[in-house]
Amino acid sequence: MSTPTPDGPAPDDVRVRLDLAYAGTHFAGWAAQPRLRTVQGVLEDALATVLRSGPTGAAAPRLTVAGRTDAGVHARGQVAHVDVPRGPWEALPGRSDREPGRALVDRLAGVLPPDVVVHRAAEAPAGFDARFSAAARTYRYRIADDHALRDPLRREWVLWNRRPLDAAAMDAAVQPMLGLHDFAAFCKPRDGATTIRELSRFTWERPDAGPDAGLVVATVVADAFCHSMVRALVGISLAVGEGRRGPEAPAEVLAGRNRSAAAAVAPARGLTLEKVDYPPDDELAARATRIRARRSADEVAPPR
Numbered sequence: 074m075s076t077p078t079p080d081g082p083a084p085d086d087v088r089v090r091l092d093l094a095y096a097g098t099h100f101a102g103w104a105a106q107p108r109l110r111t112v113q114g115v116l117e118d119a120l121a122t123v124l125r126s127g128p129t130g131a132a133a134p135r136l137t138v139a140g141r142t143d144a145g146v147h148a149r150g151q152v153a154h155v156d157v158p159r160g161p162w163e164a165l166p167g168r169s170d171r172e173p174g175r176a177l178v179d180r181l182a183g184v185l186p187p188d189v190v191v192h193r194a195a196e197a198p199a200g201f202d203a204r205f206s207a208a209a210r211t212y213r214y215r216i217a218d219d220h221a222l223r224d225p226l227r228r229e230w231v232l233w234n235r236r237p238l239d240a241a242a243m244d245a246a247v248q249p250m251l252g253l254h255d256f257a258a259f260c261k262p263r264d265g266a267t268t269i270r271e272l273s274r275f276t277w278e279r280p281d282a283g284p285d286a287g288l289v290v291a292t293v294v295a296d297a298f299c300h301s302m303v304r305a306l307v308g309i310s311l312a313v314g315e316g317r318r319g320p321e322a323p324a325e326v327l328a329g330r331n332r333s334a335a336a337a338v339a340p341a342r343g344l345t346l347e348k349v350d351y352p353p354d355d356e357l358a359a360r361a362t363r364i365r366a367r368r369s370a371d372e373v374a375p376p377r
Contacts, residue, residue, distance in 0.1 A: 082156040090197040096188040139349040145341030150348035154203040200358025214291040232343035238314035244277040249324040257330040260299035307339035
């Protein structure tokens with residue numbers, strides 16, 4: 074496969090958007106790592122098989138993802154892109170009348186393990202970048218704090234909390250965290266990476282109806298998240314909900330920017346990436362260029 078340009082695929086390639094879901098329980102996170110089972114590794118191997126890129130000596134498919142989830146974190150609405158040579162892309166349907174994207178989804182279903190599903194594949198609009206074009210990521214964290222709600226069939230994606238939680242107190246305590254802040258106290262440090270993020274929504278509720286009825290559910294939306302940020306936000310919220318920390322704790326920890334003052338991060342299994350939002354097609358390229366430049370500047374001179 075040819076080398077992509079900074080703003081899009083190489084001239085002879087097609088950029089393909091993939092919409093996918095996975096159960097993170099048996100994965101060591103999204104990002105490919107030697108000798109570990111990861112979502113990226115499994116999916117790239119499947120793409121290489123379907124596109125037959127490996128045996129020909131061509132470079133294997135390389136995925137770019139909207140959000141690199143940690144080990145054990147699930148995704149219901151993950152988005153990635155891959156640049157595919159036009160020849161293999163157009164040859165995917167074979168003699169059928171399927172679109173290439175539909176043919177790719179069908180073929181991947183035959184080689185992927187059952188804990189990864191690609192729901193949709195299609196040629197991406199001009200300027201699309203799964204990571205840099207994204208406008209917002211939405212995560213939810215689900216907790217059962219009552220024995221009556223402890224369902225063994227959903228034990229892999231709902232956290233069991235032994236103490237009852239005050240969802241209203243948790244919700245009130247996290248509202249001061251909305252907006253643009255330095256979330257250093259809630260991020261695992263990474264060299265050269267900024268910890269400034271903009272939270273547009275952070276709520277805790279106990280739904281009365283629907284599949285999450287009775288659970289304590291957090292919805293967290295931001296332009297982007299740094300490493301372990303959502304689970305750290307959940308951790309401080311649990312401390313408030315159990316009465317171990319006062320309602321002022323989240324705001325004070327945020328202002329102090331000291332990770333040692335935060336509560337322990339919550340377990341991964343309760344966290345799911347629900348969806349990724351993108352701007353209209355005619356704004357994709359401009360956003361990708363703007364976010365890419367901002368991230369590069371942050372990496373050169375991280376905020377203090």
